Amino acid sequence: MGNQEFPKKSPPEVQLFTDGACRGNPGPGGWAYILRHPASGREKEGSGGAALTTNNQMELTAVIEGLKALKAFSAVEVITDSTYVAKGSQEWLPGWKARGWKRKEGKQLKPVKNVEYWQELDKLLADHQVHFTVVKGHSGHAENERCDELAVAAALEYQLES
Structure with a gap:
């Protein structure tokens, strides 16, 4: 009786739609996400920004x-x-980590750009079972368009403050 194995409960499946925007690169920027739990239909939106950032930093954020x-x-x-x-x-992440957060550029090793963002993302990726789907931006994908709208609005708030 003590050795019975119970089926492991599979983790909840969620979709995370994301986008980043920048008014100038670097410049005021914004990020946004929509988190969806398809089984229940529940959604949560989040957005924010920074006064001086890059598009890649906002995409990562x-x-x-x-x-x-x-x-x-x-x-x-x-x-x-x-x-x-x-x-x-x-x-790229496994190689960067193996090389001490360095990337290959020709025969040289250079520091990974946006390393603090990548290190934070790396920790979060380890906490979940994650895979990525790339969609074409500005192509009518409803959630991508909504994230873009939220990210641009956040970037504009920071642009108006400066």
Whole structure:
């Protein structure tokens, strides 16, 4: 009786739609996410920005903030229009870590750009079962368009403050 194995409960499946925007690069920027639990239909939106940032930093921040919003271990599909974030997370990250957060540039090793963002994202990726889907930006994808709208609005708030 004591050795019976019970089936493991699979983690909740969620979709995380993300986008980042920048008014100038660098310049005032914004990020946004939509977190959706398809089984219940529940959604949560989040957005914010920074006065002086880059588009890549805002794309990374959108995923970071979306993953931070999760309360428990989850199976997450990140839907983004950022090939930089998707490839970095799925392909480049293991090599960067193995080389002490350095990237290959020709025969030289150079520091990874936006390393503090990548290190934070790396920790969050380890807390969940994550895969990425890249969509074409500004192509009528409803959630991507909504994230873009929220991210641009956040960037404009910071642009107006400066």
